[in-house]
Amino acid sequence: MKRFVTVLLAVAVGWLWATAPLAQEDMETVPNDAFTSPQRPPAVFVHDAHNEAAGIDECNRCHHVYREGQLVPDESSEDYRCSDCHAETAADDGMPALMGAFHGNCKQCHLELENGPVMCGECHQRP
């Protein structure tokens, strides 16, 4: 009986842990679960440490909101996944597809600032 309770508890704790939403402060890679069959290891991205080191104050530098094609300056969309708006395959409405959205956000900034990784394997690091 005692053993049964222990197992039950362990399962419950495990279940809670597994389904608890991952907070951004724990994020170490950008999840690639929105891609049907990912080809590369997920990109290294220690969310909070990265943004601190890069000196990005505005959440909506990445978690942006557009209205009628215009970037809304003081709203942000961190409650959404990028994949909620960016589809995996490109539609012809001018929206970047999901991979293009990530590369356009991450790599583009690194190229412009000449700081931060720009080579495939610097982000998609193999374990």
Add this chain to the structure above:
Amino acid sequence: MHAIYGWVTGPLTWIAFLLFFGGLLYRLVQLLILVRRKEPFIFSYMSLKYSLRSILHWILPFGTVNWRLHPVMTIVTFAFHICLLVAPVFLMAHAILFEEAWGFGWPSLPDVAADWMTLIVIAGAVFFLVRRIVRPEVRFVTSTSDYVLLAVVAAPFVTGFIAYHQLFAYRWMLVAHIVSGQVMLVAIPFTRLVHMLFAPLTRAYTGSEFGGVRHAVDW
């Protein structure tokens, strides 16, 4: 690293492709001028039908007597050349970089497929190398430039493989990969690698002569 990466993916890439396409055009024009001066009558019997017929036989594995006589060499040659062309052109990373630069890309192979094709190219290069060393009749006609050309062709694939798997020195390996690819592109028009352009032309000419003049087949 940003400066080096920017340089090899920017100006160096432009130079490599300009020399590649410009060089091929130059070799083609040079060839046509030579033919016009030395043997202008060739143009009188060039035939599209016989040209295509000859090319078709020679690009089919075992499509010619010569291919059938050397089955191992034939299989390795075809596997090597197909992978050599297809892997880089349809590599996902190349298509992504092109799309980032030009706004459009093309369908690409899964990485696993390209990885295997790369191994086939490397294995093919090793086969050609060993063949040159151990077969006396081949060694006899081999010069240093043959080894250099083989290395020039193999280098982008070896460095690409190491970089993709991040085996060691990733950043330097990627730079080495890009530069060796550029060296190979530039080498194509200006070395015997020009057979990429001339091989079909030679077949067209031979096929036309055999078909239209000698009424024989050239395969």
